[in-house]
Amino acid sequence: DAKTTQPNSMESNEEEPVHLPCNHSTISGTDYIHWYRQLPSQGPEYVIHGLTSNVNNRMASLAIAEDRKSSTLILHRATLRDAAVYYCILKNRDDKIIFGKGTRLHILP
Amino acid sequence: DTAVSQTPKYLVTQMGNDKSIKCEQNLGHDTMYWYKQDSKKFLKIMFSYNNKELIINETVPNRFSPKSPDKAHLNLHINSLELGDSAVYFCASSQEVRVNTEAFFGQGTRLTVV
Numbered sequence: 001d002a003k004t005t006q007p008n009s010m011e012s013n014e015e016e017p018v019h020l021p022c023n024h025s026t027i028s029g030t031d032y033i034h035w036y037r038q039l040p041s042q043g044p045e046y047v048i049h050g051l052t053s054n055v056n057n058r059m060a061s062l063a064i065a066e067d068r069k070s071s072t073l074i075l076h077r078a079t080l081r082d083a084a085v086y087y088c089i090l091k092n093r094d095d096k097i098i099f100g101k102g103t104r105l106h107i108l109p
Numbered sequence: 110d111t112a113v114s115q116t117p118k119y120l121v122t123q124m125g126n127d128k129s130i131k132c133e134q135n136l137g138h139d140t141m142y143w144y145k146q147d148s149k150k151f152l153k154i155m156f157s158y159n160n161k162e163l164i165i166n167e168t169v170p171n172r173f174s175p176k177s178p179d180k181a182h183l184n185l186h187i188n189s190l191e192l193g194d195s196a197v198y199f200c201a202s203s204q205e206v207r208v209n210t211e212a213f214f215g216q217g218t219r220l221t222v223v
Contacts, residue, residue, distance in 0.1 A: 032209050043113075043199050043214030044152065051209070085150070096165055097142075097201075097212055099152035 003027070004088045009104040012078050020073040020103055022088030027068050031090040034097070035062065035073050039084045044099070047073065049091070083107045112136050115200050115215040122190055123223055130185045130218045132200030140164075141183035142212065143175060144199040152199070158183050159205070190222045 005023040012018040024033065034049040048055055048062045050071075055062040061074040075082055085102040113134045122128050134141060142165075143155040157165035161177040172188045187194060197219050203212040 034211070036212075038152075041217075043201070043217050044212075045214065046211035049209060049211065087152075091209075096154060096157065098154065099144075101151070 003031075003090050003098075004100050006086070006088055006100065006103045008101065009106065011106045011108060012075075013108050014080060015077055018075040018078045018082070018105065020075075020086050020088075020105065021070065022072070023070045024088070024090055025069045027090055028092070031092055033062065033064060033068075033071050034089045034091045035060070036087045036089065036097075036099075037082075037084040038087070038102070039081075044087065047086070078105075078107050080107050080109060111215075112213045113200055113202055113215040115198075115218050117218060118216065119219050119221075121221045121223065124190055124192060126190050127186070127188045128190060128220070129187070130198055130200075130220070132183050132185070132215060134181055134200075134202040134213070136202055136204075136213060137181075138202040138213075139180055139205045140203045141177065141180075142201040142203075143183065143185050144201060144214075146197045146199060146217070148196070156183075156185075187220075190220075192222050195220055195222045 035047040036044045038044045048060050050062045063072045085104050087099050087102040116131045140159045142157045146152045155169045156175045158177045174186045177183045197217045199217045200215040201212045204210045
């Protein structure tokens with residue numbers, strides 16, 4: 001059901017930036033791009049979302065390709081606490097959030 | 110204050126029993142959801158309610174019956190529990206049925222059927 005493709009896992013060193021890619025080649029004009037993450041033994045947590053323009057918030061930045069067929073979640077300075085599964089989700093008008101397999105991010109101390 | 114709270118956090122029960130999981134949100138949201146995360150960690154939506162009205166039912170066995178006494182609560186009742194029902198169940202809420210609203214999730218209820 002998920003309309004996005006993400007790498008199964010990624011590794012990054014602590015205190016370095018992390019770029020998590022997501023492909024969504026079948027995105028429609030009304031789909032928003034949402035990112036959630038799930039820390040171990042916790043519920044999913046909203047990270048960021050956007051439509052066309054790049055977005056920044058206190059947690060991360062979202063870079064959206066001009067054709068909207070891909071996006072990148074950027075963690076500017078990863079900490080051990082950022083180790084989680086990151087989900088890239090296209091959210092349509094009926095408000096159904098469909099989770100894919102996500103990317104498991106490992107942070108190396 | 111916890112935004113979305115679920116009780117209990119852990120639930121161990123025998124096959125064939127009936128059990129309920131409660132969910133409450135104090136965010137004033139109109140829409141609430143139940144998700145199931147199985148042993149392979151796939152998160153799947155089960156139900157969605159908007160202002161106490163069912164709007165999404167994702168082909169869930171009718172042994173599962175959500176009940177929304179008011180828009181702040183969405184409880185999940187499960188009849189005749191089976192081994193395959195063992196999973197972590199997450200409740201969530203969002204402001205309204207709009208495209209760009211974020212959802213807030215509870216901490217989950219780990220259900221183990223033995």
